[in-house]
Amino acid sequence: MAFTLSFKVLVAIQSLILNAEPYFNEPGYEKSRGTEAGERSSREYNAGIQIATVEWAMLDQIRHPSPCFKDVWCFKVFTKRIVQIHMLHILHTDLLY
Secondary structure (H helix, E strand, O other): OHHHHHHHHHHHHHHHOOOOOHHHHOOOOHHHOOOHHHHHHHHHHHHHHHHHHHHHHHHHHHHOOOHHHHHHHHHHHHHHHHHHHHHHHHHHHHHHO
């Protein structure tokens, strides 16, 4: 049973991630390969997959940082806040004088 599940996961990874055109691996869409509409749909599909993957990867790490990245993430946010405060101080000073 575990082998079957692992195999299914690996096939899904291969068809969606390790493939330049995963759109054509979806059932029924392989027939549109080589057509203008198929190529356009493939580009749109790829853009959506890329955006969703990046959003998931980034947002998940922000919401639930891995222990090894938690300190780095907290330092980055803290440093960014300091820079923002400093920039506001400079802006405020420039407006006063």
